[in-house]
Every structure is written in C-alpha cells, then in structure tokens.
Amino acid sequence: MSTPKRIFVKGNEAISRGALAAGMKCFFGYPITPQNDIPEFLSSALVEAGGEFVQAESEVAAANMLMGAAACGIRAMTSSSSPGMSLKQEAISYMAGSEIPGVIVNVSRGGPGLGDIGPSQGDYFQAVKGGGHGDYKLLVLAPGTVQEAYDLTMKAFDLAFKYRNPVLVLADAIIGQMKEPVVPRVPENRDPEEGQDWGLQGAKGRDPRLIKSLFLDDGALADQNLKLQAKYKAMQAEVDQELFLTEDAELIVVAFGSIGRIAKSTIRKLRAQGHKVGLVRPITLFPFPSEVLLDLAKQGKRFLTIEHNMGQMVEDVRLAIRTVADSAFHAQLPGNLPTPDDFEEPILKALEG
Amino acid sequence: MTQEIRVTNYPEVLTDRPTHYCPGCHHGTAHRLVAEAITDLGLVDNTILIGSIGCSVFIYNYLTLDAIESPHGRAPAVATGVKRARPDKIVFTYQGDGDLASIGMAEIMHCANRGENITTIFVNNTVYGMTGGQMAPTTLVGQKTTTCPGGRCRENEGMPIRMTEIIASLGGVAFAERVAVNNVKNIMKAKKAVAKAFEYQTKEIGFSFVEILATCPTNWRMTPLQANKRIETEMIPYFPLGNYKDVLAKEEK
Amino acid sequence: MPSRVEFREDRCKGCLLCTEVCPTGIIQQSSRFNQKGYKVTEIAPDRMNECKGCAFCAMMCPDYAINVFTTKQAKGGRK
Structure with missing residues (x-):
C-alpha cells in the first residue's frame, strides 16, 4: 500500500x-x-x-x-x-x-x-x-x-x-x-x-438493552463501581510516552503536549552545550506513565516538571517517584506563549540541584 | 354454545409487573397509552426509549424496549443523538414537567425547533414528584408545595408555563396536543393523540409532542379521587386541552 | 350477554378511580387488604350480572389490575 x-x-x-x-x-x-x-x-x-x-x-x-x-x-x-x-x-x-x-x-x-x-x-x-x-x-x-x-x-x-x-x-x-x-x-x-x-438499535428478536447509570438495588452500585x-x-x-535522551540524562524534564514539544527543543540546545538533560513526554495522561518515571528515578535521576499551568501534573509525577525522588516544578504562566528559551533557565537551575 | 372472550388486551410490550407508582398516579395510564400506540402501529421492535429523571425514570422497567437513561432535562438532546445515529428507528422521550419545562427547557425547545423527527410524551403533574413535591414550572398559582408552602405566588415565582402552546409555535413541530387521562372520554382522546404523534414520526414530518395532564395525589396531599377531580376543576381551566398544531390537518383544509 | 370483571388483587392499589367510571356503579372498596396493604376493590356482592363489559374500569386503572370478560355466541357453536 x-x-x-x-x-x-x-x-x-x-x-x-x-x-x-x-x-x-x-x-x-x-x-x-x-x-x-x-x-x-x-x-x-x-x-x-x-x-x-x-x-x-x-x-x-x-x-x-x-x-x-x-x-x-x-x-x-x-x-x-x-x-x-x-x-x-x-x-x-x-x-x-x-x-x-x-x-x-x-x-x-x-x-x-x-x-x-x-x-x-x-x-x-x-x-x-x-x-x-x-x-x-x-x-x-x-x-x-x-x-x-x-x-x-x-x-x-x-x-x-x-x-x-x-x-x-x-x-x-x-x-x-x-x-x-x-x-x-x-x-x-x-x-x-x-x-x-x-x-441501541430496537429490540427486534432479542431481549431489550438498557443503558443506564442508576443502580439502586442493594449492592448494585458497588458492583458497578468495582x-x-x-x-x-x-x-x-495503554500507557504511552515519548522518551528523549533519557538514558544518560542526569535531569529528566517531564512535560506533556505542546509544552513537552517545546521543552524538547530546549533540551536539544542544552545537549549541544553538553548538559545531560532528557525528556519524558506522557502521551497518555490517564493512564499515567508512573512506572517509566519510577524506573528512571531508581536510576538516580533528578526531575523537573514543566507545565503551562500553576502545577497539576507535577502531583502525579511526585506520586509516581515519591519513594525515591522528588520533582522540581516550573510554571509557564497561562496567558503567555512559551518559547524554548523560556525553559533554559529553569532547566539549568534544576541541573544545578 | 357460548364463548368467553377477554375485552381487555394489554399490549405485550407492557411488562407484567407491578409499577412503583403511588395509588392513583396517572403515569401508569400514560405508559399504557404509549405501549398501545407503538403496538398498534407495529413499531415495538423498532423503537428506542429515552428515559428522563423523575418518578418515570423507571419507565424502562415497564416497557420492553431498547432504552437509555438521560441526565435531568437532557432527554431531547440524547434523543437527537440517537435519532441521528439511527434515523430508521422510532425514538421517543418520556419526561415530566420539572425535567422538561425547567432544567431541560433549552433542550426541548431546540430539539422541537430543529424539527427532530422524534416524539416527546410530556407528563405534567404540576410538581416535582420524585424529590418530594417541590414547586415546578407548571405549579398553579396558589398551589402549595414544599418550596412554596404559602402557595405559588405570581409576583415571586411567575406564572405556570404552558408548554404545548410554546412548542406548537416552533417551526419544526408537526404535532402538538394537550390531553388528560382523568376520565374515559379524555383517555380515548389521549390515546388518539399519542398514536398520532408516533404515526407522524413514521411519516418523518417533524417533531411531535403530547402533553398529558396527570395527577400526583401524594404530593398534592389528596386522595386519588380528589386528585383526579382537580384535573378537571383546576388544571384544565389553566391548561386547556386540545390540538395546538397538526401540520397534516392544515394541509387537508 | 353476561360479562365478568376480574381484579388482580395483588396489583390493585385501592385508588378507586375505577369506581367512578363504572356506568352501573357496581364497583366498591372491599374490606380486604392485599399483601402490600392496599384495600382492594371488588364488584358489590351479587351485582356481577349487571356488568355490561364496557371495560371503562380497566381503561381508568393506572395499574393494569383489571381484566374484563364478556361472553358471546361462539362462531362455530351453531354447527
């Protein structure tokens, strides 16, 4: 084809x-x-x-x-x-x-x-x-x-x-x-x-089908929730994520969507300068790539979460790696269009530790 | 030689189980009229029921049809989705007055105005039944409810909404009629109106609407007989019965 | 021709709407309670033969609790 x-x-x-x-x-x-x-x-x-x-x-x-x-x-x-x-x-x-x-x-x-x-x-x-x-x-x-x-x-x-x-x-x-x-x-x-x-298609030649979310019988709602x-x-x-230069990275930037893609440009630039930075870009936000992050944390890497908000996904990142590491956070304020340059300073700061 | 025959024939689509409705509540009668209409028109296998929120949420327990339960007031929107997905099926909503005329006002108006080829059975008993008798958009002036304990007051709560008149005024509507089921004569008329509403859907000429004036003896704090009488003495004078739109009747003239 | 009314007492909720529409006025409240605690309706004693088989009671009943039967000459009966 x-x-x-x-x-x-x-x-x-x-x-x-x-x-x-x-x-x-x-x-x-x-x-x-x-x-x-x-x-x-x-x-x-x-x-x-x-x-x-x-x-x-x-x-x-x-x-x-x-x-x-x-x-x-x-x-x-x-x-x-x-x-x-x-x-x-x-x-x-x-x-x-x-x-x-x-x-x-x-x-x-x-x-x-x-x-x-x-x-x-x-x-x-x-x-x-x-x-x-x-x-x-x-x-x-x-x-x-x-x-x-x-x-x-x-x-x-x-x-x-x-x-x-x-x-x-x-x-x-x-x-x-x-x-x-x-x-x-x-x-x-x-x-x-x-x-x-x-x-739903009309109950021709079969029992009727019922699509509903009301479960009043004793235990029925518990069963539905289970x-x-x-x-x-x-x-x-179904967990899916993009990993970019994570293998030898000292610092992992976690960012999703457009911010992940912009952060990738920043990382390319910093790599050219010799900084060991990598990227995890979650593609599925639920399910969240917690295990991938935990594996990286266990390798001793540090984390910086960047989001175009005041800090939301960072909670899931911290939850994923909580037993071995923590994540720093950089807020790209809404109302601004971010550029790769905007992330340089926060990444370098996180690299310093 | 003589033979005994049964005069009453309940349609098969009506399940043989006791309803959860209170004594004297007209929902059972309204369900039966729907069941008879779709049975008589041969539509049972082809019909999809859109339930709503209120006492009648359990209608799917009484009619053996493919069914979906919609959020409060949204049945006409859900029905629109179903009908667009399955244009060859008969789709109807069954809604109360709180559901249709208050929280679902936008959905019913636009569904009707688009001329969605669906049928809405609107049961108006002037009160929120399932939640315990609160004031509805159709509660009559002076009628006492749990949220207007001194009686509905025109100055504060406005006048009760007459839905059939409003629906009839919209461009996409093929049929709109208000009926009651408080006596045999009115039941016969109601049966015809419900049947016509479904028949018009099969003709694919637009939205069809039947408002059924109904009792809620429990929340009206009345006996079933008193409540039934109230339909005649208080409801019909404010909500006049009759046909408000019939696009085919006009063409015949 | 004699007709007959059958009340499904387990379905009856004692609302009495049927009593009002009976043209011969032969339906009344009984003194019996069904399992749900409703006082069921019945045909007044010895008045079943007055039933005309109009089925107005069944039409009025919101609980499908009434069945009406009538008798007529069977088609094959004359052979």
Whole structure:
C-alpha cells in the first residue's frame, strides 16, 4: 500500500480529519475559541462523508447528543475548549457511568473562568481526575504535534470502543491553531461488528438493552463501581510516552503536549552545550506513565516538571517517584506563549540541584 | 354454545409487573397509552426509549424496549443523538414537567425547533414528584408545595408555563396536543393523540409532542379521587386541552 | 350477554378511580387488604350480572389490575 500524500493543516483540522478517517458518523459541536475550526470543517466534510453534523444549542446539549449517538454503538464525537468542557462534564460522567464510548476533544485555553483564548494546560486535573461527579476515569490522550493530533484522535475511537469508556483528546490552542505537515493515515482492520452486541438499535428478536447509570438495588452500585475500577486498571496497558535522551540524562524534564514539544527543543540546545538533560513526554495522561518515571528515578535521576499551568501534573509525577525522588516544578504562566528559551533557565537551575 | 372472550388486551410490550407508582398516579395510564400506540402501529421492535429523571425514570422497567437513561432535562438532546445515529428507528422521550419545562427547557425547545423527527410524551403533574413535591414550572398559582408552602405566588415565582402552546409555535413541530387521562372520554382522546404523534414520526414530518395532564395525589396531599377531580376543576381551566398544531390537518383544509 | 370483571388483587392499589367510571356503579372498596396493604376493590356482592363489559374500569386503572370478560355466541357453536 502506498503512503498517503502529506497534507499541510492546522491541528484542529487534523483532529477533524483523524476522526473522519476513524469512521466517525456523528459530530455535535458548539462554537467556542480556539476549537471553532473543528465544527466548521466537519459541518461540510462530515456531511459529505455521509455523516450527521449538528450544531447544538449548548455544550451541555452537544455532550448529551454524543451520549445518545455513541449509545447506539456508532462512532461519534464532540469538541470544545475549556469553559465549554465544564458544561460537558455532566454528560461525560453519565457516559462513564453507563459505559458509553464517546470521544471528546478539548482544545484547551486559559482559565479559570473566561480566562483567555490562548493556550494553557489548566484543564489537566479536570481531564485526568474525572472532571464530573462520581468515581470515574477517562482515557486521556495528549498530542504534542499536529500529526499526533490526527493519529491520537483516530486512536481515541479504537480505545473508546475497546473499553466502552469515554476518551478525551486533550490538546491546546497551540496544537489546535498550528499548521504542520500531516500524513493522513487510515486505520487498520476495523471490526465491522463493533458496537453491534450492546448498542441501541430496537429490540427486534432479542431481549431489550438498557443503558443506564442508576443502580439502586442493594449492592448494585458497588458492583458497578468495582467493574469500572477493573476497567481502569486494565487500561494501564495503554500507557504511552515519548522518551528523549533519557538514558544518560542526569535531569529528566517531564512535560506533556505542546509544552513537552517545546521543552524538547530546549533540551536539544542544552545537549549541544553538553548538559545531560532528557525528556519524558506522557502521551497518555490517564493512564499515567508512573512506572517509566519510577524506573528512571531508581536510576538516580533528578526531575523537573514543566507545565503551562500553576502545577497539576507535577502531583502525579511526585506520586509516581515519591519513594525515591522528588520533582522540581516550573510554571509557564497561562496567558503567555512559551518559547524554548523560556525553559533554559529553569532547566539549568534544576541541573544545578 | 357460548364463548368467553377477554375485552381487555394489554399490549405485550407492557411488562407484567407491578409499577412503583403511588395509588392513583396517572403515569401508569400514560405508559399504557404509549405501549398501545407503538403496538398498534407495529413499531415495538423498532423503537428506542429515552428515559428522563423523575418518578418515570423507571419507565424502562415497564416497557420492553431498547432504552437509555438521560441526565435531568437532557432527554431531547440524547434523543437527537440517537435519532441521528439511527434515523430508521422510532425514538421517543418520556419526561415530566420539572425535567422538561425547567432544567431541560433549552433542550426541548431546540430539539422541537430543529424539527427532530422524534416524539416527546410530556407528563405534567404540576410538581416535582420524585424529590418530594417541590414547586415546578407548571405549579398553579396558589398551589402549595414544599418550596412554596404559602402557595405559588405570581409576583415571586411567575406564572405556570404552558408548554404545548410554546412548542406548537416552533417551526419544526408537526404535532402538538394537550390531553388528560382523568376520565374515559379524555383517555380515548389521549390515546388518539399519542398514536398520532408516533404515526407522524413514521411519516418523518417533524417533531411531535403530547402533553398529558396527570395527577400526583401524594404530593398534592389528596386522595386519588380528589386528585383526579382537580384535573378537571383546576388544571384544565389553566391548561386547556386540545390540538395546538397538526401540520397534516392544515394541509387537508 | 353476561360479562365478568376480574381484579388482580395483588396489583390493585385501592385508588378507586375505577369506581367512578363504572356506568352501573357496581364497583366498591372491599374490606380486604392485599399483601402490600392496599384495600382492594371488588364488584358489590351479587351485582356481577349487571356488568355490561364496557371495560371503562380497566381503561381508568393506572395499574393494569383489571381484566374484563364478556361472553358471546361462539362462531362455530351453531354447527
């Protein structure tokens, strides 16, 4: 098979194209910056592909539409940016509770409140700690390049159906608004029967199917929670991260998404000057690459976590390595567009120890 | 030679189990009307039920249909997702007045306005039943509830919302009717309206809506007979019965 | 033709909505309680023969607790 021709697109378009390649049939959107290119692109591209596009009356409604469509066992998606994500949490909790494989994209921006429309990683906690009410987890994928935005959106659908769990793609304004070349891959062998054995379709010739998150019978909710927790444990198999020059590194920088990619440039520059710095860029934020970090910690390496927020993922890094090491932290303040130079000083400072 | 025949035939889609509803509550009757409509139209195998939050959350225990439970007020949005994913299926929501006319006002308005080809059965009993009788958007002026113990006051809480009139005014709506199930005559009319709502969905001509005025004897602090009487004496005068929109009827004229 | 009403006493919640719609007024509250503690309805003693088989009671019952039967000449009966 020949390699598909490269295209030069924005991250938001790459996300949209990745979803189309994955076989998405329904998309439900609502305008909010900086994710607007996604509903705008899909309003024609998805319809041309024979799918359904709905501009919902609110993010609340868009997420609930996603819940309905995905409950039919078909591939469906919604996208938003940070303030809109807060509104979607209700439906996301219900989807997690009733095991519905919706895909959600957050092209995040600064907060809290209205914040700004620039990039930020302030939604990390919301993404990986549940976000809505109740004990649940989403699989969270964090692209660091436009190509990854394409690939991970495509993968999000596979994972959602594999685990019957909502999957969140956590990008930011940098990834969403940046143009890069992308190889538009196509998925390998998709199961044509996917979703057929549990999705809503009318109870013809079989017992009715019920998709719900209310469990009132004695012990029923306990059982459901145990079932969900077992699933979250199984998801540990999906851990993914980029390791860059970690082997001989004295200092490991931990950073995700666009910040991980910017930190990589800084590390390249510092390496050229002889500094032994490496990078761990978590690609799955849940499950988190705790074991990888712990292994590196056991080798005596030191850690610096850099985030585009006031310190969120650093808590997970510290939790992962707590028995042998600690992590320093550098906050890239939201409201600023970071450059590789911004990270030089904090890395050098951490190297000094 | 004579033969005994059964006059009452409950549709098979209605499960043979006792409901959890209070004595005299009209939900059971409303469920039966839905069951009869989809049975008579031959739609049982093809129908997907969108439940909502309130006493009727357990409707999926009484109708043997593929079903999903939606968050409070969001049934029309969930139904939109289901219908877009499965346009060949019959999709309906079953919602109470707190669910539909308060927390879910945005979802029902836009679902209807888009002309989603779904049916909504709206059970209006002027009170939040499951949570214990709080004031609803349809609570009548002067009606006492646990959150307006002195009676709903126009100055503070506004007037009760007449949903069928509002829904009928929206462009995407094919059928909107308000019915009651407080006597045999009204039940017959209600049965026709529910059947028509589902029939219109099969014709794919837009959103169909039936509001059923219903009792909540427990939270009205009334006996079932008193509550049933209240439908006639207090509810119907404020919520007039009748058809408010029927796009096919207009075409016939 | 005589008709017959059957109350599923385990389903009856004693709401009495059926008593109001019976055109012959033969339904009444009994003195019996069912397992759930509801005082069930019944046809007044010796008045079953007044039933017209209209099934209004069943139509009104929110609990599907009433079945109505009527008898008629069977089609094959004259052979």
